[in-house]
Amino acid sequence: MRFGSPILRAVLAQAVAYALLLAVARSGLLPIALQGRPAVLLMGILAAGIGLGLGLGPRWVPGMLFLPWLLDLLLRHPPPTWVWPAALVSLLLIYGGGILTRVPLYNSNRAAWEALLSLCPPGLLRLADLGAGLGGPLAFLARARPDGFFLGVEASPLTFALAWLRTLPLRGNCRVHLGSLWNQDLSGFELVYAFLSPAPMPRLWEKARREMRPGTLFVSNTFEVPGRTPTLRIPLPGRKDACLLAYRMEGPPAFD
Ligand SMILES: C[S@@+](CC[C@H](N)C(=O)[O-])C[C@H]1O[C@@H](n2cnc3c(N)ncnc32)[C@H](O)[C@@H]1O
CATH class of the missing domain: 3.40.50.150 (Vaccinia Virus protein VP39)
Incomplete structure (x- = not known):
């Protein structure tokens, strides 16, 4: 199934994977062995599978697996506060030109x-x-x-x-x-x-x-x-x- 931009589908896949996992955890059905870090891995696998179902290509899989790890890491070890404005400025310097025209940076081969x-x-x-x-x-x-x-x-x-x-x-x-x-x-x-x-x-x-x-x-x-x-x-x-x-x-x- 394809709709919207690939980024939108990737975010949706992560959100659906998170919601599914949360629902199973709340219902008490999530085995103890699958809590904590294994749950993060499971969320990445679920998100990657859903992403493929939504028409994301196989090259999205590593990113889909990695994102829950990254979020988990950031929640456990929050970086110094200056990192966020610095990241925003870097993103604007790289992608700012395309924001108004809705054109991101990707390279031709x-x-x-x-x-x-x-x-x-x-x-x-x-x-x-x-x-x-x-x-x-x-x-x-x-x-x-x-x-x-x-x-x-x-x-x-x-x-x-x-x-x-x-x-x-x-x-x-x-x-x-x-x-x-x-x-x-x-x-x-x-x-x-x-x-x-x-x-x-x-x-x-x-x-x-x-x-x-x-x-x-x-x-x-x-x-x-x-x-x-x-x-x-x-x-x-x-x-x-x-x-x-x-x-x-x-x-x-x-x-x-
Ligand atoms: C998809 S990339 C293409 C790069 C290169 N032309 C190529 O073929 O590999 C599009 C680029 O257009 C730039 N861009 C978007 N809107 C622009 C604008 N209004 N004026 C100048 N550059 C813009 C973006 O910042 C981005 O770097």
């Missing part, structure tokens, strides 16, 4: 970078990665196409800093800016790439249609532009829905 390279035009090439993450696609493409120019825009400060460092040796043809993709003018690029989420796609498509020149390519990793048929779809290994969707830009919108 080498197969996606190679597919993206195959979409790059042979001549003049200026490519923008909107939401550059850790700069993986930018660094790969800048090395593969030294004749091209590659620009990344990233809104999360820590993620930006890592991408900036990663692409430092490639400054000759690669730049990363800290900022919002919504402020990036797209008119100067032959190819604009984005790996975001379903949420910003309608607005991003409108922006691409307004700013990109006819004949250029808008490429989305995995997330479709609603109501548009891609010019090209390149399936990627890994997740079932993983693919690059390339949209060739037509002339400017007739009545805008």
Whole structure:
């Protein structure tokens, strides 16, 4: 059964496992041998099983097993109070850029970078990665196409800093800016790439249609532009829905 985001399903699986275990413990049916630490292990196993039933992939299993241990540990040995604000600030530095656009950080893989390279035009090439993450696609493409120019825009400060460092040796043809993709003018690029989420796609498509020149390519990793048929779809290994969707830009919108 699949619904909502994987994070939501993972939290639900943990909550259901906890509620089940609590109900059994309250009813007095939980054997003594299964109380304390073994109960924590049991909760992890139950949560992992429920998570699989809710459509979470096998790579979620270690995390599902680990989370009850972590919570148990934190309850038994509470960390100093400064740890919580520090953790919150770190999370904001890494994921803050995606909070408003509902786009978390996850990285595309080498197969996606190679597919993206195959979409790059042979001549003049200026490519923008909107939401550059850790700069993986930018660094790969800048090395593969030294004749091209590659620009990344990233809104999360820590993620930006890592991408900036990663692409430092490639400054000759690669730049990363800290900022919002919504402020990036797209008119100067032959190819604009984005790996975001379903949420910003309608607005991003409108922006691409307004700013990109006819004949250029808008490429989305995995997330479709609603109501548009891609010019090209390149399936990627890994997740079932993983693919690059390339949209060739037509002339400017007739009545805008
Ligand atoms: C799924 S990651 C993709 C990373 C990289 N493009 C790749 O393909 O591996 C999306 C990134 O977009 C960033 N992001 C989300 N909203 C943004 C915005 N409005 N402006 C700039 N970056 C944004 C997030 O912080 C995150 O690092």
